[in-house]
Amino acid sequence: MKPDTPIRRPEEIELKLALPTSKPSSLARQLARTHPLARRKETHQHLHDIYYDTPDQLLRQKHIALRLRRIGSDEKPQWLQTLKTGGRSHSGLSRRGEWEASVPGAELALSVLKSTPWSAFDPDGTVFRALAPCFETSFERTSWSVRRRDGSLIEVALDLGHITVGEKTASICELELELLRGHAAALFDLAQQISRSIAVLPVNMSKAERGYALAQGSLDAPLNAQPLELTNDLSLPAAAQRVLREMFCQFTANLNAIRSSDDxxxxxxxxxxxxxxxxxxxxxxxxxxxxxxxxxxxxxxxxxxxxxxxxxxxxxxxxxxxxxxxxxxxxxxxxxxxxxxxxxxxxxxxxxxxxxxxxxxxxxxxxxxxxxxxxxxxxxxxxxxxxxxxxxxxxxxxxxxxxxxxxxxxxxxxxxxxxxxxxxxxxxxxxxxxxxxxxxxxxxxxxxxxxxxxxxxxxxxxxxxxxxxxxxxxxxxxxxxxxxxxxxxxxxxxxxxxx
Incomplete structure (x- = not known):
């Protein structure tokens, strides 16, 4: 793969599921036995991510995530740089802008950001020069590629590991279903098949958001009702969706927090x-x-x-x-x-x-x-x-x-x-x-x-x-x-x- 070559389309559609189990070590075997993944080839990778931000966390404020990912061993690593922007995330299903490219080594490359929204966000490179590592994730990924009869293509990834911020750590035990081709309904159909035998919980927080929360000591804190923006030009079903999503997200976010919090x-x-x-x-x-x-x-x-x-x-x-x-x-x-x-x-x-x-x-x-x-x-x-x-x-x-x-x-x-x-x-x-x-x-x-x-x-x-x-x-x-x-x-x- 050539350096500075974009390898991802600019939108990521993903369903993220927490796995509330007391035995995470057996999850890969359990998943491999589920109907949609049985007899499909699985791949294994060790992934180490470094997330960057400015001292005042400007990227977080703008709902931007920028990371370097090392794939493989220290001897022969492959490095990827990924930019993710805003988007919508509702109780597990997220739609975000994503630009990912290979880079030569363990340093951020401004050059691969020039064809992304970063150019408008940081036209003179001031923000880029102020970036520094803020937290890291390290996890084992077991993944399966699922091609369905309707033509959709989905990557199923089991991530087991931890997030680290200084001396603080938090576990990673989640399943990501990423839509590579097709419609979002295919994600839910596949997730429902998996959920027949494995307990899942829709989760609204990305690894980046969890890293920030861990750094601030607010991980698994109670989530209160969030303010809503409703305008007169919305249709009634659209307004209902906006209101109901926020409320359901409050419910599921706190269910996830209950797993490790006695608050x-x-x-x-x-x-x-x-x-x-x-x-x-x-x-x-x-x-x-x-x-x-x-x-x-x-x-x-x-x-x-x-x-x-x-x-x-x-x-x-x-x-x-x-x-x-x-x-x-x-x-x-x-x-x-x-x-x-x-x-x-x-x-x-x-x-x-x-x-x-x-x-x-x-x-x-x-x-x-x-x-x-x-x-x-x-x-x-x-x-x-x-x-x-x-x-x-x-x-x-x-x-x-x-x-x-x-x-x-x-x-x-x-x-x-x-x-x-x-x-x-x-x-x-x-x-x-x-x-x-x-x-x-x-x-x-x-x-x-x-x-x-x-x-x-x-x-x-x-x-x-x-x-x-x-x-x-x-x-x-x-x-x-x-x-x-x-x-x-x-x-x-x-x-x-x-x-």
């Missing part, structure tokens, strides 16, 4: 992501009437486990600590009872986290997540489907939908006399808040802020009583001091009355 906020944000996603499905129902939603029945056990962990976390970190002194009041026996109860709840929370991680290793879970990702990818192409009146501007539609939700909430809050009615108000308050936040760009600012505040206040006040009642249920299950559970139940009843 209670990661569990919380995973549940928030899923609830926002379900709320948005109701919000955009007019745009989705003609679409058959993928089944998420395989996710139900995982979702139940997440709920149980969240209830335990709320009890341990939020609900119970302020009540400890009220209950114990300096009494030794009560103090000991409270401490034993707290320790038992911590043990239960630890066991439930393990249950979540075991659930993520079920192939059916990954297959369900993949199906939703594929459904979202094709959503915007359904403009005009389902009887949606495309003559109605998106802004008007959004205001009508939020006004309708507010009317429902206002009617429901007139009756909070029973636990069931309080629960309904709380659910409606959440839907109102999630929907208003998602459509904020299209709504009147002042009124939206007022309605958001009202919904948040209702959710908080009703949630406090529910959390104490839930804590009393959890304590009762522990067969702890009966008086302790009764104490919590009494607090919950009193707060419910005040709510």
């Amino acid at each position: 209670s906020e990661v569990i919380h944000q995973a549940r928030v992501g899923w609830r926002r996603f379900k709320s948005a499905l109701r919000l955009f129902k007019p745009a989705l009437e003609a679409q058959e939603l993928p089944s998420w029945q395989a996710l139900e056990l995982l979702l139940d486990f997440l709920g149980e962990v969240r209830d335990l976390d709320v009890a341990l970190h939020d609900t119970l600590p302020p009540l400890a002194e009220v209950y114990t009041a300096g009494d030794t026996r009560r103090t000991e009872s409270w401490a034993a109860m707290t320790q038992a709840l911590r043990h239960s929370a630890s066991l439930q986290r393990k249950s979540v991680r075991y659930a993520l290793q079920e192939p059916a879970v990954g297959a369900s997540l993949l199906a939703i990702t594929q459904w979202l990818d094709g959503l915007s192409s359904q403009a005009g489907a389902g009887g949606v009146d495309q003559e109605v501007p998106l802004r008007r539609w959004a205001r009508q939908r939020i006004a309708h939700l507010h009317k429902q909430l206002r009617a429901a809050r007139n009756d909070t006399s029973s636990p069931d009615s309080q629960h309904r108000v709380r659910i409606l308050a959440k839907r109102m808040r999630y929907s208003s936040e998602a459509l904020r760009d299209l709504l009147p600012k002042k009124r939206t802020e007022q309605w958001l505040q009202q919904a948040t206040n209702m959710q908080t006040s009703l949630g406090a009583a529910r959390d104490v009642m839930q804590a009393s249920v959890l304590v009762a299950k522990l067969e702890a001091d009966r008086g302790l559970a009764e104490f919590l139940r009494g607090i919950a009843v009193e707060r419910s009355r005040r709510g």
